[in-house]
Amino acid sequence: MEPVTAYLGIGSNLGHREVNIRSALELLSRDVTLEVCSSIYDTAPWGFHDQGRFLNCVCRATTRLEPRALLKAVKRVEGMVGRRRTFVNGPRTIDVDILLYGNMVVSEPGLEIPHPRMARRAFVLVPLEEIAEDLRHPVLGCSVSELARRLGGGDSGRHGEGVRLWGGPIPVLRIS
Structure with a gap:
């Protein structure tokens, strides 16, 4: 398989x-x-609000894994970092979501690509815009910048509601 x-x-x-x-x-x-990672953002919880604030970032990666195999790898990583599933949108040690996979659209039990709620989440769009502002959503057809602009508001007017810059870009360790 060609890299995606x-x-x-x-x-x-x-x-x-x-x-x-x-x-x-x-x-x-x-x-x-891992090709590039955004800055880290401190963000308000989404869905269930009675919990601590999140740190969030978005990374661009290339992979030869098919979407289902990538999901399996992501779930394994979550488990290794200590993720324990309690309830939807509850507190978590780590959460890794596949937001986009090339231009592919997948709708299977347990796997939806593009992520079905990404266009409504400032904590996704703000860091994604930082590293891929012109990237187009394969279903909605608009750029990440357009989606982020639609959310508007926020601490500085640039960031979405409840999203604050927390730390700089994460350097990507390249292992040959």
């Missing part, structure tokens, strides 16, 4: 959040080639 560009959203709101994200990236690099 995938975008992964990564978040944590339990424990040492930045350490959890960095651990997930290191483990993911065994299965994908």
